[in-house]
Amino acid sequence: MARIEIPYTPRYPDVHKALESHRFTVLVAHRRFGKTVLSVNHLIKQAMLCTKPRGLFAYVGPLRNQAKAVAWNYLKHYSVTIPLRKINEGELSISLPSNASPSGSVIRIFGADNPDALRGLYFDGIILDEVAQMKPEVWFETVQPALSDRHGWALFIGTPKGINLFSDLYEQAAEREAKGDANWLALSFPVTETNALPASEVERLKSELSENTFRQEMLCDFSASCDNVLILIDEVNAAIAAPVDLEMQQNWPVVVGVDVARFGDDATVFFARRGMYAYEPVVLTHLSNNDVANRLMAYIAEVKPLYVCIDQGQGTGVIDLVRGLTATSPVHIIEVPFGSQALKAEMFVNRRAEMWTSIRDWLRGGGRLPNNTALKSELTAPTYEYDARGRIKLEAKETIKQRLDGRSTDLADALALTFAVQVYPDRDSLFPAWGEKYGVKAASKMRNFVLDYEASDERWDPFAGQANHDR
Numbered sequence: 373m374a375r376i377e378i379p380y381t382p383r384y385p386d387v388h389k390a391l392e393s394h395r396f397t398v399l400v401a402h403r404r405f406g407k408t409v410l411s412v413n414h415l416i417k418q419a420m421l422c423t424k425p426r427g428l429f430a431y432v433g434p435l436r437n438q439a440k441a442v443a444w445n446y447l448k449h450y451s452v453t454i455p456l457r458k459i460n461e462g463e464l465s466i467s468l469p470s471n472a473s474p475s476g477s478v479i480r481i482f483g484a485d486n487p488d489a490l491r492g493l494y495f496d497g498i499i500l501d502e503v504a505q506m507k508p509e510v511w512f513e514t515v516q517p518a519l520s521d522r523h524g525w526a527l528f529i530g531t532p533k534g535i536n537l538f539s540d541l542y543e544q545a546a547e548r549e550a551k552g553d554a555n556w557l558a559l560s561f562p563v564t565e566t567n568a569l570p571a572s573e574v575e576r577l578k579s580e581l582s583e584n585t586f587r588q589e590m591l592c593d594f595s596a597s598c599d600n601v602l603i604l605i606d607e608v609n610a611a612i613a614a615p616v617d618l619e620m621q622q623n624w625p626v627v628v629g630v631d632v633a634r635f636g637d638d639a640t641v642f643f644a645r646r647g648m649y650a651y652e653p654v655v656l657t658h659l660s661n662n663d664v665a666n667r668l669m670a671y672i673a674e675v676k677p678l679y680v681c682i683d684q685g686q687g688t689g690v691i692d693l694v695r696g697l698t699a700t701s702p703v704h705i706i707e708v709p710f711g712s713q714a715l716k717a718e719m720f721v722n723r724r725a726e727m728w729t730s731i732r733d734w735l736r737g738g739g740r741l742p743n744n745t746a747l748k749s750e751l752t753a754p755t756y757e758y759d760a761r762g763r764i765k766l767e768a769k770e771t772i773k774q775r776l777d778g779r780s781t782d783l784a785d786a787l788a789l790t791f792a793v794q795v796y797p798d799r800d801s802l803f804p805a806w807g808e809k810y811g812v813k814a815a816s817k818m819r820n821f822v823l824d825y826e827a828s829d830e831r832w833d834p835f836a837g838q839a840n841h842d843r
Contacts, residue, residue, distance in 0.1 A: 380413045380450050394557040398528045398545040402563040402590045407529045411499045412446045418497050419477035422470045427477030430498045434505035436483025484510045494521040504533035532594040535749040539594045563590040600755045607735045608748050616740040621647040623797040625678035629789025631782050632687035643786035644675045652742040653783050665693035681792040684709040708792045721765040730791035750784035
């Protein structure tokens with residue numbers, strides 16, 4: 373093929389070299405870095421250098437119309453000097469000559485909102501732009517298999533937006549790169565390491581944007597949260613690494629939260645917590661109420677909880693079944709309506725806001741979480757505001773679900789249910805243990821604190837409003 377020049381001067385030539393030497397690259401960059409221009413020109417070059425017949429390449433954005441608005445004009449502009457180029461506006465595709473044949477490669481625009489359009493195809497190379505806004509299934513179930521036939525490559529680009537597919541892929545790429553896997557590469561370009569924006573503009577943005585927004589958008593910090601997020605990513609990450617004295621937790625009763633699936637794609641979750649320690653959740657899908665009740669009974673036999681708190685919304689059938697099965701056991705089945713009046717009605721709009729805020733306070737007090745990616749994403753999703761009476765109001769579940777690409781906060785809701793009842797440690801075993809571990813003075817101080825608390829007006833009845841057979 374004759375030498376062809378396109379109207380593009382690479383701003384980051386070293387990045388292009390790195391992309392060409394790795395099969396899977398996750399590129400995290402600040403806003404206005406020039407990710408789209410870089411990736412479009414990478415596509416053009418790789419399509420023309422392709423030595424395989426009928427080369428097929430793709431640019432995928434979160435939405436097809438968004439991908440068209442962002443990349444289509446760039447694709448046409450930078451390929452304008454290529455002879456034998458053919459444009460199909462309806463299909464959003466460009467045919468380019470390649471090393472295989474004069475009409476050897478095609479580049480197409482797709483949207484991750486319609487993954488079915490990608491099924492059944494093979495790809496020699498693909499760009500996934502703004503990966504944080506895509507469902508994990510797009511990569512794992514659709515794109516990745518489509519790269520296998522011809523050993524295709526993938527470039528993931530975007531700016532951090534919390535814990536999601538993009539953050540997971542970046543962490544995975546960094547881990548594999550560190551272990552010497554030549555297939556994977558992790559690249560991060562905060563605004564402090566590029567010349568994409570003038571220093572004066574960076575300073576302006578730093579002064580005008582909130583700290584969290586600047587960290588996320590300009591410093592490529594996955595741990596940054598929105599300013600009105602109830603539970604911060606930093607708090608969740610700290611809880612995953614938090615040291616917990618498991619011996620001391622044995623003095624606390626186990627509480628299980630059960631969030632029953634609402635719709636076909638939702639999951640039923642059992643989540644057990646003992647004091648400051650949260651167990652790994654159990655996730656079940658596509659089960660009948662009878663099956664859920666039977667699984668829950670087996671789980672109760674395993675973890676031996678004092679309370680099992682079940683979401684009233686979709687869990688009434690399960691509640692009735694489990695109550696019948698536990699009628700003679702010491703476990704208490706508590707029916708919890710998320711939307712009912714909060715126990716501290718002057719502070720929270722409803723029980724849901726109250727229980728979620730309890731998660732936050734528990735985390736800040738040293739609670740330990742399992743290292744679960746989906747749980748991290750769910751816990752850090754809800755935002756909050758104050759109503760006219762100054763009470764905390766949590767973001768609507770349907771709004772959160774839209775932002776999580778159709779996924780509900782099943783795991784986090786189950787954890788929240790473990791805070792539906794107030795529990796206390798076994799004083800007879802706790803305080804002697806404290807005395808042995810921390811000294812008699814510390815044990816006495818802790819004992820007096822608990823006794824004062826139990827005698828105060830802050831206590832509330834976990835069975836308030838429940839029928840007698842709940843007790």
